[in-house]
Amino acid sequence: MRYTLLLHYAEELPETIGDDVIAEGMQRMASYAATLHAAGVLIAAEVLQPSDVATTVRRVDGSVQVQDGPFADTKEQLGGTIVIDVPDLDAALEWASQAPALEWGGTVEIRPGATHTVDGVWTPND
Amino acid sequence: MDAERLSAGGTGAGEASVGGASGAASVTEARTAAEHAARTSYGRLVAVLAAGTGDLALAEDALAEAFTAALERWPRTGVPTNPEGWLITVARNRQRDVWKSSAVRTNVPLEGTDAAIDPLDGLDLLRIPDRRLELLFTCAHPAIDPAARTPLMLQAVLGFDAAQIAAAYAVPAPTMAQRLVRAKRRIARARIPFVIPDRRAMPERLPAVLEAVYGCAAITWRDDASSLAGEAKHLAVTLASLLExxxxxxxxxxxxxxxxxxxxxxxxxxxxxxxxxxxxxxxxxxxxxxxxxxxxxxxxxxxxxxxxxxxxxxxxxxxxxxxxxxxxxxxxxxxxxxxxxSLGSQVALAAVIGRTDDADAGLAALPPGGDRFQPWWATRADLLARAGRGAEASVAYERAIELTDDAALREYLEGRRGRVQ
Incomplete structure (x- = not known):
């Protein structure tokens, strides 16, 4: 069963929290990914650039509207996603509770996958 | 192999057997046997049917159909030696039918359920693994809405229907039905496992289960549900026995x-x-x-x-x-x-201090924040009456009566208020 962990946390800049803290955070994410990989559950992971470089596309009255900024302008932003393949929700909870984002005051949302692509073809979860 | 063969070897003591020379049980006997099986084994049967698949709703539907089949069939064929074994076999076949039909995307009705009964499948209830503990932990999983946990136990483990549960919670039946459906969908879709937490996770998981079982007790003690009063005790004792x-x-x-x-x-x-x-x-x-x-x-x-x-x-x-x-x-x-x-235990302590010391000490021990809490007003009223402050007691009784939804308790409080006036 595939679950996507949506990592939400407040975006911090090196200028405000310092390069050391940023470097330490990257180190924690590196070892988290390595642990997931070693356990054989990691499908994919991606850390996103800050939401101030996000661009949002909507269709308004039939025409595509491009806007700067993220989908939702909130203090905590989607900062990354991790897709894991584990037997059940308890296993997903176990991995989610080890996410470094929690140490940064962030939140991890666990969403069971419905379908994903294999060679460009939608394939149901499981 | 079918139900007749399951009942054929029935010589053991205590089982409901085929009645009379006609070879058919009375409708009443069949109904009684099915109801007995439902009462005593409902949770066991649902748990074992749901544990393998995680689909609680399907397990309940399949079991309901098995009970219907029993009521239709047992009056003609006699009550099987092992009613639970019969029910679980029929229910499992029903589950398989649903999987098969969803796999091939057809809605073609399948032939009579009895035809496919496997006599070696679940013959002895003692050999059917007891998965109720797993089911209890699933119902009270932290990923389930706390407001749905007790209703889910009342339904899945004790077999109450949504209308009974809705009445106990004083909410409209469709509201409760939807809450239950949503919780079961969540169990299946998010794949909440049917497992007993390990020693490490037990301390954080157990309180929710105890709380939900306690909720079952509170609900089943209501006057209008008096016939169910023993059910929560059954559940609590089962939980303790299984946890050892x-x-x-x-x-x-x-x-x-x-x-x-x-x-x-x-x-x-x-x-x-x-x-x-x-x-x-x-x-x-x-x-x-x-x-x-x-x-x-x-x-x-x-x-x-x-x-x-x-x-x-x-x-x-x-x-x-x-x-x-x-x-x-x-x-x-x-x-x-x-x-x-909790506000409840603090209020109770204040009432007791009103006995061990005096009413004034009890009043002083009443915690703040009880404005909308019925026991707070009832306790305050009683303490004021004991302190001889009749007028204030009357006002407090009035407030307690307003906040009481239990008819018998309201009548009692009205009697007390009458005496202080």
């Missing part, structure tokens, strides 16, 4: 059993004024046994349910001593307020 050595589970079994021992529907009488002869001595003995088991489970600090059960035990001891040991009750409530601080 969990002190708070035994304490909860004790609390539920002791409360049941003095439960008398109808006119409300305060615990201290109840006629001890009306209490159920057998249930008291049983509850005290569970409480001893909780106390000897090797734990240092008593938990919330152990303290609450002990408070009940002290009150019930009046049947032996003729008096209530208010000093002991006070000590236990003081510990309860420390272990599990």
């Amino acid at each position: 050595r969990e002190p708070e589970a035994w304490a909860l079994a004790a609390l539920v059993t002791l409360s049941l021992a003095r439960r008398r529907p109808g006119t409300y009488v305060p615990l201290e004024e109840q006629d001890t002869a009306a209490w159920d001595a057998q249930l008291i003995d049983e509850g005290e046994t569970y409480l001893r088991r909780a106390a000897t489970s090797g734990r240092r600090t008593p938990g919330r349910f152990e303290l609450e059960a002990a408070i009940h035990a002290v009150h019930l001891d009046r049947r032996r001593t003729g008096i209530t040991d208010w000093g002991a009750v006070r000590q236990l409530y003081t510990a309860l307020v420390a272990v599990a601080p």
Whole structure:
């Protein structure tokens, strides 16, 4: 069963929290990914650039509207996603509770996958 | 192989057997057997049917169909030697039918369920693994809405229908039905596992299960649900037995059993004024046994349910001593307020202080923030009356009556208010 962990946390800049803290955070994410990989559950992971470089596309009255900024302008932003393949929700909870984002005051949302692509073809979860 | 063959070897003691020379059981006998199986084994059957698939709704539907099939078939064929084995076999076949039909995307009706019964499948209930504990932990999983946990247990483990549960919670039946459907969908879709948490996770998972079982007890004690009063005790004792050595589970079994021992529907009488002869001595003995088991489970600090059960035990001891040991009750409530601080336990402690000391001390001990809490007003009214402040007591009784949704209790409070006026 595939679950996507949506990592939400407040975006911090090196200028405000310092390069050391940023470097330490990257180190924690590196070892988290390595642990997931070693356990054989990691499908994919991606850390996103800050939401101030996000661009949002909507269709308004039939025409595509491009806007700067993220989908939702909130203090905590989607900062990354991790897709894991584990037997059940308890296993997903176990991995989610080890996410470094929690140490940064962030939140991890666990969403069971419905379908994903294999060679460009939608394939149901499981 | 079918139901007739399952019943053919029935020579064991106690089973409902084929009635008379006609070879057919009466409708009544079949109904009684099916209802008995439903009452005693519903949770076991649902648990074992759902555990393998995680699909609680399908397990319940399949079992409901098996009960329907039993009512239709048993009057003609006789009640099988092992009704539960028969039911689970039919239900499993029904589950397979649903999987098959969803796999091939057809809705073609399948032939009679009896045709496919495998006699080696679930013949003996003793050999059907007991998965109720897994089911209880699933119902009270942290990923389930807390408001849905107790209703889910009432339905999945005890077999109440959504309408009964809705009535107990005083919400419209469709609302409750939807809450239950949503919770079951969540179990299936998010794949909440049917497992007993390991030792590490148990401390954080158990309280929700105990809380939900306690909720079952509170619901089933309501006057309008008196026929269900024993069901929650059954659940609490089952939980404690399955966990074996969990002190708070035994304490909860004790609390539920002791409360049941003095439960008398109808006119409300305060615990201290109840006629001890009306209490159920057998249930008291049983509850005290569970409480001893909780106390000897090797734990240092008593938990919330152990303290609450002990408070009940002290009150019930009046049947032996003729008096209530208010000093002991006070000590236990003081510990309860420390272990599990709640408005309810603080109000109860204030009421007890009103006995051990005097009414003024009790009033001083009433916690703030009870404006919308019925027991706070009822306790305040009683303490004011004891302190001789009749006019204020009358006002407090009035407020308590407004906040009471139980008819018997309201009648009692109205009587008290009449006396202080």
